[in-house]
């Protein structure tokens with residue numbers, strides 16, 4: 001089982017700069033190294049109304065831009081709630097960027113009641129993200145937010 005408390009402490013120590021670009025790139029690389037069974041981790045940024053633009057990521061080149069109206073990422077942006085999908089093929093408007101992806105977790109990054117962006121994780125393993133993983137990864141997102149200037 002993944003020790004998310006340990007990962008949160010390690011991420012906290014890793015993010016020793018407050019710059020959003022540096023920290024988001026470091027966070028993706030850290031998660032890709034530390035979490036098993038992932039094929040893609042990255043940030044989508046909310047820099048224009050109703051749209052998500054691709055930010056720092058690890059994995060294959062991905063879809064850009066994504067409107068709020070589409071896909072699992074769009075649902076996370078609209079609802080500002082984490083989307084945890086056991087099997088992306090069961091989601092009618094899932095946007096397939098990498099055919100290796102079968103499960104997905106998308107965590108909104110909200111700062112001062114404003115959607116800054118999303119953290120998106122994809123796995124080749126169906127059901128990869130348990131509720132415990134969701135809570136653990138939300139905790140890592142909080143560590144990213146606490147260490148970064150996002151306003």
Ligand code: SME
Nearest residue numbers: 062071072073094095097
């Ligand atoms: N699958 C996502 C799109 C982003 S990629 O997974 C990197 C979606 O349906 O929104």
